[in-house]
């Protein structure tokens with residue numbers, strides 16, 4: 552991407568998008584960024600600070616995923632669109648999957664790409680998808696080649712009532728590919744998807760309620776002091792995720808889908824132990840809760856027996872090679888990610 556081109560970032564109040572905006576500004580790019588409301592000064596404080604640090608380089612626009620035409624003004628003159636906005640609540644807190652996650656994810660993608668179709672300057676869309684657009688439950692990965700997660704697959708097991716957030720990500724990503732493929736030849740705009748695992752690391756965003764931040768918040772507040780379930784996550788640092796977005800635009804040969812995650816899953820208990828040693832807090836557990844106990848208490852935690860059977864105690868491997876080969880991502884150690892995550896969390900507590 553040439554230095555004088557303008558990039559649009561959607562959902563700039565969020566955890567991942569804030570880092571994308573910051574990295575673009577650090578590289579000297581001009582950035583248009585959308586937020587739901589520019590009046591919510593608390594939510595956008597980090598963006599106002601960036602405007603002071605890089606005068607004239609960052610312009611804020613209001614846009615809502617649910618409102619048709621909302622993204623057109625902000626896209627004017629842009630060559631790259633980073634579509635990152637989409638709700639990411641913790642799955643157990645979702646009451647109405649269709650309304651809370653599927654509709655905003657799908658309609659938002661349609662509205663952003665409708666604007667792209669009308670905006671002749673756009674050459675590339677980088678969509679923030681997720682590993683959960685590839686698999687729904689951990690057990691799904693055991694059916695994949697070499698029991699390894701790879702971009703050859705799409706999640707076929709999630710629905711509005713089972714892993715609704717994962718379902719929102721698969722329908723949004725599929726819609727994006729459908730609209731991309733439907734362009735007449737030669738296609739004007741290219742599509743790249745970034746499919747991160749659970750994203751951790753320092754937050755620039757003062758109010759993000761991202762599911763990954765909420766999960767660690769529970770651990771750091773000592774709410775899980777009795778122990779953690781035998782759950783396994785693919786993990787990545789937010790700074791690597793942001794860099795991958797930028798590299799996808801910088802490398803003219805990058806195409807398709809990129810998993811952003813370490814090459815194997817990490818146990819919840821592993822990051823509890825690392826955080827316990829960093830924080831020296833005895834309220835962070837170092838033990839797993841036995842699966843039989845988790846199964847008994849599942850309903851109280853909002854976890855179905857089906858979900859527990861398909862997810863508890865199932866680690867897997869991940870093929871992250873395209874992110875290494877095409878985007879030159881260097882994954883930092885989990886210990887560094889968690890130490891920086893904790894420092895930023897502690898600072899936010901005041």
Ligand SMILES: NC(=O)c1ccc[n+]([C@@H]2O[C@H](COP(=O)([O-])OP(=O)(O)OC[C@H]3O[C@@H](n4cnc5c(N)ncnc54)[C@H](OP(=O)(O)O)[C@@H]3O)[C@@H](O)[C@H]2O)c1
Nearest residue numbers: 562564565566567587615616636637681749750759761763
């Ligand atoms: N964090 C992870 O572990 C992870 C992993 C894989 C993929 N992702 C994806 O990464 C993206 C960003 O997630 P995040 O972790 O950065 O979460 P986040 O901090 O909660 O960011 C979500 C963003 O979406 C915006 N948004 C939600 N509903 C909207 C609406 N109706 N109209 C306009 N904007 C709306 C939010 O705006 P408000 O601030 O106004 O609510 C916020 O800026 C999402 O697409 C998510 O699916 C996240």
